Amino acid sequence: MRSQARWTLAAAAAAGAVGELVRRRVSARSPSPPRVARNAPLPPMTTQSSPGQIADLQQAYGADMSAESALPPGQGGTAG
Amino acid sequence: MLDDRFPTMGTVARVVRDADGDVDVASLFAEIDRRLSRFDATSDLSRLNADPRPRVRAAPLLRAAVAAALHAASVSGGLVDPTLLGALRRAGYGESRAHVSPASLSRGLRAAPRRHPARPDPAARWRAVVVDDRAGAVCRPPGLCLDLGGSVKGWAADLLAGRLERYGRCAVDCGGDLRLAAGGGAPWEVRVRNPFTGAVAHTFRVRAGAVATSGIDARLWERGEGDFAHHLIDPATGVPAWTGLVAATALAPTALEAEALAKAALLSGPAAGRRLLRARYGGVLVLDDGTVDRVA
Numbered sequence: 001m002r003s004q005a006r007w008t009l010a011a012a013a014a015a016g017a018v019g020e021l022v023r024r025r026v027s028a029r030s031p032s033p034p035r036v037a038r039n040a041p042l043p044p045m046t047t048q049s050s051p052g053q054i055a056d057l058q059q060a061y062g063a064d065m066s067a068e069s070a071l072p073p074g075q076g077g078t079a080g
Numbered sequence: 081m082l083d084d085r086f087p088t089m090g091t092v093a094r095v096v097r098d099a100d101g102d103v104d105v106a107s108l109f110a111e112i113d114r115r116l117s118r119f120d121a122t123s124d125l126s127r128l129n130a131d132p133r134p135r136v137r138a139a140p141l142l143r144a145a146v147a148a149a150l151h152a153a154s155v156s157g158g159l160v161d162p163t164l165l166g167a168l169r170r171a172g173y174g175e176s177r178a179h180v181s182p183a184s185l186s187r188g189l190r191a192a193p194r195r196h197p198a199r200p201d202p203a204a205r206w207r208a209v210v211v212d213d214r215a216g217a218v219c220r221p222p223g224l225c226l227d228l229g230g231s232v233k234g235w236a237a238d239l240l241a242g243r244l245e246r247y248g249r250c251a252v253d254c255g256g257d258l259r260l261a262a263g264g265g266a267p268w269e270v271r272v273r274n275p276f277t278g279a280v281a282h283t284f285r286v287r288a289g290a291v292a293t294s295g296i297d298a299r300l301w302e303r304g305e306g307d308f309a310h311h312l313i314d315p316a317t318g319v320p321a322w323t324g325l326v327a328a329t330a331l332a333p334t335a336l337e338a339e340a341l342a343k344a345a346l347l348s349g350p351a352a353g354r355r356l357l358r359a360r361y362g363g364v365l366v367l368d369d370g371t372v373d374r375v376a
Binding site: 039040041042043044045046047048049050 | 081083090091094096098233249251253255256257258260262265266267268269270271272273275291292293294295296297298299327329
C-alpha cells in the first residue's frame with residue numbers, strides 16, 4: 001500500500017513535470033498572437049524608386065529634411 | 081492589421097501583416113543593417129571588403145545576401161552587378177544618402193548626356209565570387225569589393241515575408257520592392273507611383289508574388305553646376321547610365337527577381353527593357369518624356 005502510494009505520487013509528480021514542460025514548449029513555440037481581424041481589408045501598397053516618400057523618411061528617421069525638400073512642383077511629392 | 085514602418089537599408093520599410101507570430105520584424109531589419117551595410121565600417125560586409133585574404137569566413141546572413149546578389153547578377157545577365165562599388169564611389173555615392181533629398185529630376189534629365197542602353201561588364205567580375213556554405217566562407221579575388229544595394233532590399237522582403245506568411249496575410253515593402261501574400265482572399269493592390277507627378281501610374285492586383293521599382297529619381301545628385309549623377313551604374317563604362325528610362329517596375333514570383341528585372345529593364349533602355357519585361361512577368365516603364373508604358 002505504501003509502495004503504491006509512493007508510485008502514485010511519483011507518477012503524479014512526473015506527469016506534472018512533463019505537463020509543465022509541454023506547456024512551456026507550446027508557449028515558447030506559439031506566443032499568443034495579437035487579436036486581429038483576419039478578414040480586415042488590405043490597405044493599398046505603393047511601389048516607387050527607393051527611398052519612399054520624404055514624409056515617410058521624416059517619420060521613420062525623425063530627421064528635419066524641410067530645407068532639402070524644396071523641390072520643383074511636381075517632384076516634391078515623392079523622392080522615389 | 082498591423083502596419084508599421086522601419087528605417088532600414090537607407091530607406092523605409094513598410095510591413096503590413098495579420099500577425100507577427102514569433103517573428104521579430106525590428107530585430108531582423110536591425111540585423112540586416114548591422115551586418116550588410118557598406119556605410120558601416122564594422123559591418124560584416126565592410127569587413128569582407130577590407131579583408132586581404134581570398135577566402136573569408138562569413139556569417140550565414142552575409143553568405144545568403146551575397147548569394148542573392150549573385151543570383152540577381154545571373155538573372156539580369158550581369159547588368160545588376162554587385163562588384164561596382166568603386167564606380168559608385170567615383171560617381172559620388174561613397175556615403176549614405178538616406179537623409180539627402182534628391183536633385184531635380186527635370187534638371188538632371190535636361191543636363192544628361194546622349195541616351196544609350198547600358199551593357200554588362202565584359203570582364204563579369206561577379207563570376208569570380210563564390211559562396212561556400214560548407215566552409216562557411218565567401219571567396220573572391222582580394223580587392224574585389226561588393227555592394228549588395230542592388231539586391232538586398234528585394235532579398236530582405238522575401239526573407240521577412242517568408243516568415244510572416246505562416247501567420248496570415250502580409251506585404252513587405254523594402255523601399256519600393258514588395259513581396260506579397262494574400263492567401264485565398266482578396267489580392268493586394270499595388271500602386272505604381274509616377275516619378276514625375278507622384279500620381280498613380282498603374283495599379284497591379286497581386287495575390288502572391290512580388291513587385292519592384294527601380295529608378296534614377298530617388299538617388300540623384302548634382303556633383304557640380306549641371307553635372308548630375310545617380311546610383312544606377314552602367315557596368316560596361318562604370319558611370320551612371322542614362323538610358324531613356326526614369327523608372328521601371330517589374331512583376332516576378334520573388335522580390336529579389338523583381339528587383340533584378342526592374343534594374344535590368346531600366347539599364348536596358350526603352351526598347352530592350354520592354355522586351356525583357358514582356359519575356360518575363362510584365363511591368364511598367366516610365367520614359368524620360370513622362371510616357372508611361374504598361375508592358376504585359
